[in-house]
Amino acid sequence: MAVDYVSDTEVTSQQRFDYFWRQHGEWVEAPNQRRGGESGVQRLTSSDGRLLYAKRQTGHIYRSWLYPFGRPTVLREREALEGLRLHDVRVPELVFCGAQREAGQPWRAMLVTAELEGFIEIDQWYAAGGLERYGDVVHDRLLRELALTLARMHRGRWQHGCLYLKHIFVRVSGEGDTAAVEVALLDLEKSRRRLTRARAASHDMKQLRRHSSWSAAYWARLVYFYETAFGSAIKGLQR
Structure with a gap:
């Protein structure tokens, strides 16, 4: 049996895993x-009242040259959560990550993170009238903060790997032109380090463009902020 976990308590890794595996809540995914397996996300409430999200997996693995026989994707996601925090990229707080496998059985794995309180998907922010409420000054600040977040990730050679708008969360607080803007990234199970920051940047930014609904003018603003923060232009990135 192999157990990989995150814990700051005195209980054993097996106890931690068993505790979280027994918890069940509303399915949000x-x-x-x-x-080759099954994966879903449940909403849980911790003993101290915090809202948690638990990704529960059975036999859900990825393969690489390092792990030719497969490894649970939550372990790769854990590495991304820890790595991105080192580059000042806001991601959900990691509460627990564990994976185990009995002889002859598929992997069982869990990743538990805390709610990003006050954050919503960027598309939901637009749909709720965020742009109309705050205007172009704050929207420009949002695009700049997103660009800075992505540039920090890519300068660290981290590639998100699935950079759709539904994985970009924002929190806008305050009123008028002085409103504060924060950006967070979610769903990092496809994230990985690339050999160069240019490869990470090119993959993610082109993917974001294909799957975003920004106007040409807003996309151009985002690219301007991004390339300024990144330090160079991205070859083939259409403005």
């Missing part, structure tokens, strides 16, 4: 079959 129903279990789906992929990567």
Whole structure:
């Protein structure tokens, strides 16, 4: 049996894993079959009242030259959460990560993170009238903060790997032109370090452009902020 975990308590890794595996809550992402197994996300409430999100997996693995026989994707996501924090990229707080496998059985794995309080998907912010409420000054600040976040990630050679708008969360607080803007990134199970920061940047930014709904003018502003922060232009990135 192998157990990989995050814990700041005195209990054993097996106890921690068993405790979280027994917890159940409302499905916010129903279990789906992929990567040879099953994965879904439930909403839980901790003993101290915090809202948690638990990614629960059975046999849900990825393979690489380092792990040709497969490894649970939550372990890769844990590495990304820890790595991005070192580069000042806001991501959910890691509460627990564990994976175990009995002989002859598929992997069981969990990743538990704390709610990003006050944050919503960027598309939801637009749909709720955020742009109309705050205007272009704050929206420009939002695009700049997103660009800075992505540039910090890519300068560290981290590639998100699935950079859609639904994985970009924002929190805008305050009123008028002085409103504060914060950006966070979620769903990092496809994230990995690349050999160069240019490869990480090119993959993510082109993917974001394909799957975003920004106007040409807003995209141009984002690219301007991004390339200024990144320190160079991205070849083939259409403005």
